[in-house]
Amino acid sequence: MASTLVVHLLAISHPCHAVQAALDAKGLAYEPVMLQPGPHIEEMQRIYGEGRRTVPGMLVDGEPVHGSTAIMERLDELAPEPVLFPSDAVREATAWADGELQDLARRIPWGALQFRPEALGTYGGAGPLDPAGVDFALRFVRATWKHHGITAVRLAEDLAGLPALLDRVDALVADGIVGGEKPNAADLQLGATLRVLLSVGDVRPLVASRPAAELATRWLGALPGEVPAGAFPAGWI
Numbered sequence: 001m002a003s004t005l006v007v008h009l010l011a012i013s014h015p016c017h018a019v020q021a022a023l024d025a026k027g028l029a030y031e032p033v034m035l036q037p038g039p040h041i042e043e044m045q046r047i048y049g050e051g052r053r054t055v056p057g058m059l060v061d062g063e064p065v066h067g068s069t070a071i072m073e074r075l076d077e078l079a080p081e082p083v084l085f086p087s088d089a090v091r092e093a094t095a096w097a098d099g100e101l102q103d104l105a106r107r108i109p110w111g112a113l114q115f116r117p118e119a120l121g122t123y124g125g126a127g128p129l130d131p132a133g134v135d136f137a138l139r140f141v142r143a144t145w146k147h148h149g150i151t152a153v154r155l156a157e158d159l160a161g162l163p164a165l166l167d168r169v170d171a172l173v174a175d176g177i178v179g180g181e182k183p184n185a186a187d188l189q190l191g192a193t194l195r196v197l198l199s200v201g202d203v204r205p206l207v208a209s210r211p212a213a214e215l216a217t218r219w220l221g222a223l224p225g226e227v228p229a230g231a232f233p234a235g236w237i
């Protein structure tokens, strides 16, 4: 009998999008539980245990599996095709994507939204926010700066370091570790992060002209959301 899968998610979370794409690729049915940003931290720890505050998490017949990569590993046990971890090289690329690069897709968009807070509305599929919405967005974005340790100095360093990270993604494509006929875990983790970066107008040109860009939309489609170019002060890109 098929296992019952319950997946705890946030609507705007790229590791959650990667896991949802993996479930879809394997054709596994699951119950999505959408949590509220903020209260999700307490709820996740209640379900998955102390210190496990982040989404995504998955219950397999009630057994907790926490974190996007651990979930993908478990999905390979539940359904063989497509194999998400076909090689050690994919495992290594996934671990990298789930760390350093994944974090950038938090700091860069939240960083840009500080300068264009009205654009927060576009990530929910709506238009730019009205003035009352901007008041809310400014408070929310400020909280994300604190939560993710974003500072202007760190952002400028992130932006300066981005081309080297994108070079590494391009090398994974060139080596055939990602970008194959079927999605693996690294395709999905990288794609989920890259499509967030594509939504930030200032960095889109850095990504769009590269082989890496194809990964962004191949398995996950385009992300709603757009921070118009010109958000970051000139010279940061």
Ligand SMILES: N[C@@H](CCC(=O)N[C@@H](CS)C(=O)NCC(=O)O)C(=O)O
Binding pocket: 010, 012, 013, 014, 015, 016, 041, 053, 054, 055, 056, 066, 067, 068, 069, 098, 099, 102
């Ligand atoms: N690398 C982890 C990180 C997950 C993560 O940081 N999720 C964010 C949402 S994108 C979250 O729940 N953050 C809450 C927090 O930092 O306390 C994974 O891929 O599962």
